[in-house]
Amino acid sequence: MNKQTEIKKELAQLPILEYAFLKPGEIIFSKEVRDLCEGNSCGMYHKSWACPPAVGSVESCMEKCYGYDQAMLFTTATAVASSFDMKGWMQARLEHEALTDQVAAVFRRYDKDALILSTEGCTVCKKCTYPDAPCRFPDRMYPATEGYGIMVMQMAPALNIRYNNGANTVTYFSMVLFNE
Ligand code: SF4
Numbered sequence: 001m002n003k004q005t006e007i008k009k010e011l012a013q014l015p016i017l018e019y020a021f022l023k024p025g026e027i028i029f030s031k032e033v034r035d036l037c038e039g040n041s042c043g044m045y046h047k048s049w050a051c052p053p054a055v056g057s058v059e060s061c062m063e064k065c066y067g068y069d070q071a072m073l074f075t076t077a078t079a080v081a082s083s084f085d086m087k088g089w090m091q092a093r094l095e096h097e098a099l100t101d102q103v104a105a106v107f108r109r110y111d112k113d114a115l116i117l118s119t120e121g122c123t124v125c126k127k128c129t130y131p132d133a134p135c136r137f138p139d140r141m142y143p144a145t146e147g148y149g150i151m152v153m154q155m156a157p158a159l160n161i162r163y164n165n166g167a168n169t170v171t172y173f174s175m176v177l178f179n180e
Pocket of ligand 1 (some may be wrong): 049119125126129134137
């Protein structure tokens with residue numbers, strides 16, 4: 001049984017909504033996505049080891065991704081009271097990050113150097129050490145896909161993954177890069 005078959009068996013036990021395997025060459029990088037980070041659209045620019053500029057240039061992020069031979073993109077979707085339900089959005093994100101920890105553990109059993117990318121910022125510590133001291137938990141610090149300049153919105157349809165799961169839901173994406 002190959003590695004992907006074993007991994008799929010383990011993923012089937014987790015509450016992932018949708019996932020797809022792809023080649024790192026299929027990842028769509030966009031400078032515009034990174035520009036949004038640099039415009040501080042989510043307020044995390046220069047505030048976390050998981051975000052720009054700490055993650056390096058888009059070119060170095062691309063190089064890192066291309067150093068792996070496989071990738072996997074997955075989603076969760078959670079109901080929220082409305083698009084203004086910030087508490088619901090945050091709770092959904094924390095649940096997504098907890099699932100991302102579980103997915104990371106699956107992949108890292110097969111490739112201890114698997115790279116995990118997730119949602120904006122990092123939710124692990126109450127206060128990030130950035131930029132005064134090294135990251136406290138580098139194994140649990142998952143850089144944001146946006147910070148890597150990855151255009152998840154454009155990638156999803158080609159992978160048969162829904163970017164939007166309907167009114168009053170929030171859909172989050174994470175990505176794993178690993179070597180077979
Ligand atoms: S794990 Fe803690 S120190 Fe590291 S990036 Fe996340 S919040 Fe910052």
